[in-house]
Amino acid sequence: MKDNFSQKADEYAKYRPTYPPELFDYLDTLVTNKVNAWDCGTGNGQVARQLAKSFVTVYATDISKTQLENAHKAENIIYTVQPAEQTNFPDGLFDLIVVAQAIHWFDFDRFYNEVKRTAKKDAIICVLGYGMLQISEQIDEVISNFYKNVIGPYWDDERKYVDEGYKTIPFPFEEIQTPAFTNTKDWELDHLVGYLNTWSAVKHFINQNGYNPIDELRVQIEPHWAAEEIKPVSFPLLLRIGKI
Template sequence: MKDNFSTQSDHYAKYRPTYPPELFDYLLSITPSHQTAWDCGTGNGQVAFELAKRFEQVYATDVSQAQIDNASQANNITYSVQPAEQTNFDNNFFDLIVVAQAIHWFDFEKFYNEVRRTVKANALLCVTGYGMIQVSAEVDAVIDHFYRNVIDSYWDAERKYVDENYQTIPFPFEEIEAPEFANVLEWNSEHLMGYLNTWSAVKHFIKQNGYNPVDELKLEIEKHWGNDDFKRVKFPVLLRIGKV
């Protein structure tokens, strides 16, 4: 898998959105056993941290040591630097595997083979992520223009799977129809800019052009931000769950 997130990994931990607690409560309710969970492509460890509140032991992997160095800690989380497609975990080990905003970077076939190898009977695979941020009609229009017209060509090809809400990824498992979830947060404009600066396409743009396009975007967004220090922002949660 690619590693687009080792640089400024502390920003990734600080500015990326979390996931709603209701999502993890739901996963707990449908998982037959709660002994072991694997957060694959853990990034800043936010999912591992939530799983650790609900499972006896959580294993979290990423290809980026820098990300893991900035990850959320708990006594029952074991972090390791490993690719998703080839790990040192035992056969028939996990009750639940979660991949959050990462599966589009994986080699699907090799990863799914690793899933089948490492899960217990009746275990679940949860593929989740989040769609485009929603703030207000005016701010959303500015961000959408930036996304589609300024940095569009700088996204990796794999980004299309996120744009397609993970509905077009290969998913060769018996799928469970899950409820819809959304993550609603209170952000100020500084947090929004920090989040936009974590986009991999922005990093690619800076590397190729020598300047940050978010600086100009910030001026446009501030025109529509108004007097409110904080605004309600919403991320629709992408979710596919399968019995392995």
């Protein structure tokens, strides 16, 4: 698993969108026994925080110690630095396993073996993420051009799984058909810029070229976004759920 997110982990925690409560309400209907959940690739702990409201104990893992240092803390969340593909958890521990915006970085076969080992009988796995943001026709066009043509060559190969809506990842489980969810946040332009700066391809671009391409992107967006104006920013959720 690659670690693209230890740098500036505080910005990741501040600017990355959280997931809608409706999603977790839906997950609650699928899981009968809410004892132990595993939030794998937890990052800033935003999913662990929501799971902690329903489960007795949430085990949250990530390979980035820096991310975990910036994660939300709660008495029933246990954070540990561990790779997704090899953990120290005992067999048959989890009622629910969630991977949010991270599975495309994993070794699928090794991770799924770990899922099957650590899951209880009839446990649920939820693979979760979000697609390209949508704001307005003009702004979307500017960001799409930036995404494809400016930083396009700097995306890791694994990004293709996000672009394909997680439909092409292997998923060797009894799949459950899910409703569609969209996550909408009200942001100022500064927050959008902060979010875009967390993109791994932007970091790769800066490392190779010595300047931040977001500066020019902001100039292109500003004619469509007044100072201190708040706009709704929508993210279509990527969702695969199955019975283990």
